[in-house]
């Protein structure tokens with residue numbers, strides 16, 4: 015029987031994972047990536063021996079990404095950030111960050127009433143049924159569950175660091191709490207060598223299984239069969255059409271809509287998608303001025319700073335790699351470098367004299383579509399199968415009902431693989447019966 019031909023458009027971690035799974039499942043896979051490199055937002059750049067991810071990246075240890083990578087035999091190494099050295103940033107000063115029963119009781123960022131309310135909520139967090147909260151905004155949920163402003167500020171900060179999202183009006187409470195449950199269940203992993211080690215490992219698996227990976231290959235359109243209801247293949251920027259039985263689109267909602275011009279459903283999804291954005295500052299320091307200060311989380315502003323090299327191999331011996339970020343959202347769509355530097359002034363005074371390498375980005379797309387309360391949260395995200403075009407699938411951190419960020423991207427890659435394996439088995443049964 016002829017093998018199923020699959021075209022994957024996009025060589026980020028999601029598209030690559032789909033390509034590797036499908037090639038291992040026996041499909042004839044060709045992946046097209048418009049840039050010169052694989053990896054998309056999961057790329058790592060080496061500057062003066064420091065390994066800079068594109069902003070702070072952490073794998074959720076209880077999330078889908080690790081599960082799907084394990085299917086491919088990819089087992090990332092790295093470290094779990096320690097709780098010691100963690101601070102809350104409030105009114106321009108460092109305070110104890112409540113991360114457990116003891117720090118919750120000793121911190122001065124909460125009143126006694128606030129502490130009791132937060133302690134009760136966190137004790138019951140794992141038992142919250144998040145599915146019923148999909149259509150409620152995070153702000154509405156916080157206001158009904160916590161009467162104290164200080165407690166709400168702490169919960170909002172914990173959810174920001176877990177979801178990357180600062181838009182409490184748009185974000186679904188169900189999705190936010192599911193992500194917080196995932197983060198608190200098993201913490202995160204900072205990956206040795208950066209996320210490009212994941213990209214390289216998945217690329218290796220894909221190539222070994224026979225996937226063809228074409229770089230500098232921009233797909234200009236999805237070619238449809240007559241009638242427009244079934245895929246025929248992909249049309250490259252040069253005009254050549256490559257035939258395929260299934261096409262997997264692994265870019266953003268706007269990328270997907272651009273490949274099927276005139277498709278009103280995909281155009282609406284692209285218009286309605288609300289990206290999660292952040293400003294980031296990467297720093298390579300010859301030495302940490304304050305080795306005991308490893309993490310800061312803003313309570314009165316959307317700030318984050320973390321010494322990733324304290325937990326993973328990302329810097330030359332003795333030196334330090336620090337990620338600083340501002341979570342953007344709503345009208346806040348970019349940040350200045352000075353804002354992020356000010357966070358470092360509090361966490362690591364004297365850092366400026368130790369800079370060996372640095373990189374600033376005023377605004378990056380962290381996730382192509384946040385799970386909006388207005389659409390019902392995770393269950394309201396577009397499905398992996400495009401229902402009105404047979405053979406068309408999508409993968410990304412805005413697709414499917416499972417997870418956020420890279421977890422969603424890899425969970426959707428896994429779901430596409432499962433759908434196509436089902437299709438292959440059905441065709442085989444039909445062929446055997448014929």
Ligand SMILES: Cc1cc2nc3c(=O)[nH]c(=O)nc-3n(C[C@H](O)[C@H](O)[C@H](O)COP(=O)(O)OP(=O)(O)OC[C@H]3O[C@@H](n4cnc5c(N)ncnc54)[C@H](O)[C@@H]3O)c2cc1C
Pocket residue numbers: 023024025026027028029030046047048049052053054055056068069070071072073074231232233234264265266269273292294378379380381409410411418419420421423
């Ligand atoms: C600052 C920052 C911090 C983050 N932190 C975390 C974190 O801590 N934890 C976490 O889980 N996730 C995090 N993420 C998110 C994570 O990086 C992404 O969810 C994941 O890498 C997305 O992978 P993807 O393959 O779905 O998309 P992308 O990486 O965006 O890949 C899409 C690819 O498709 C290609 N493409 C698009 N259209 C075409 C076309 N027409 N033809 C050919 N190629 C095309 C693009 O060039 C791109 O390479 C972070 C992201 C950022 C930016």
